[in-house]
Amino acid sequence: MQVNAGGPGSELQSEINITPLVDVVLVLLIIFMVVVPLLLKGYDVGIPKASAETTSAAPDTSQVVLNIGAKTCPVFEPPAGIGLPADCQVSLDDRVIPVTDVPARVAELVGGRPADNRVVFLAADEQLNYEAVLRIVDLAKSGVDDLRIEFVTTD
Amino acid sequence: MRLGEPGRMQANINITPLVDVVLVLLIIFMVMAPQMRTGPEVNLPKTAKPREQGDERNRILVTLDQTGKLWIDSQAVAPEQFGDSLRAAAGTDPDPKVVLRSDARLRFGDVRRAMVAIEEAGFAGVGLIADHAGAKSGGE
Numbered sequence: 001m002q003v004n005a006g007g008p009g010s011e012l013q014s015e016i017n018i019t020p021l022v023d024v025v026l027v028l029l030i031i032f033m034v035v036v037p038l039l040l041k042g043y044d045v046g047i048p049k050a051s052a053e054t055t056s057a058a059p060d061t062s063q064v065v066l067n068i069g070a071k072t073c074p075v076f077e078p079p080a081g082i083g084l085p086a087d088c089q090v091s092l093d094d095r096v097i098p099v100t101d102v103p104a105r106v107a108e109l110v111g112g113r114p115a116d117n118r119v120v121f122l123a124a125d126e127q128l129n130y131e132a133v134l135r136i137v138d139l140a141k142s143g144v145d146d147l148r149i150e151f152v153t154t155d
Numbered sequence: 156m157r158l159g160e161p162g163r164m165q166a167n168i169n170i171t172p173l174v175d176v177v178l179v180l181l182i183i184f185m186v187m188a189p190q191m192r193t194g195p196e197v198n199l200p201k202t203a204k205p206r207e208q209g210d211e212r213n214r215i216l217v218t219l220d221q222t223g224k225l226w227i228d229s230q231a232v233a234p235e236q237f238g239d240s241l242r243a244a245a246g247t248d249p250d251p252k253v254v255l256r257s258d259a260r261l262r263f264g265d266v267r268r269a270m271v272a273i274e275e276a277g278f279a280g281v282g283l284i285a286d287h288a289g290a291k292s293g294g295e
Contacts, residue, residue, distance in 0.1 A: 041287060044283075047279065048274075
């Protein structure tokens, strides 16, 4: 079997060349070292200034307010599994809808706007569980890609 | 060249131990990856589609644990010093980003108070950190 074309006098090479393997593994190691401190996932939300200065929704378009009340969506403990209880209802733009309709309604209301004006204002009851509120944020964001969420105070 | 052949010099460096060490390091990193996070343990909320929170290193990690205590990185901070500590953590960074890890068992009002405190310290937005639902707990 002629493996080496290295000319006369070259011997048969019986070892596997593992240098490329070492290269690949070292690169993987470096990737892991770089990526490890940076792995965090979540949602960017805005906190409008507490002072009187209003936020950037253009005055000619109506502000869409997503209101999560303790009466219509009574989730006070971390919801089990994924998703939210079926009886959870929220008020979006003054209409009470089941929480499962949130992505479609958000897309309908702000999906057609220019990208920098896709804002939903979120008012949630203080008593509600944080995880439930965040899951509703997730639903709203899944309706429109680059949706901005601004938290507002209910009082 | 054949190993064990008498009277022949071995010209190749034996890199098998090197490979062993590097593979072990790789495995250690893969195992440690979910745990290498500053701040106390919190039970992050699980959601369907959390987005990447940027790969900037100028991120300030704020944690709100189950008892409602605030942490900046791995340092517990008293509420009255929170604003100053946060500005100190931002330093001279022109565009600092604050991310907030909050425990899933908290009430929304507790988290909102932390967000208001972050806003009052001069930061316009915050990233709310969540776990991908379906990923194992404590994972990325």
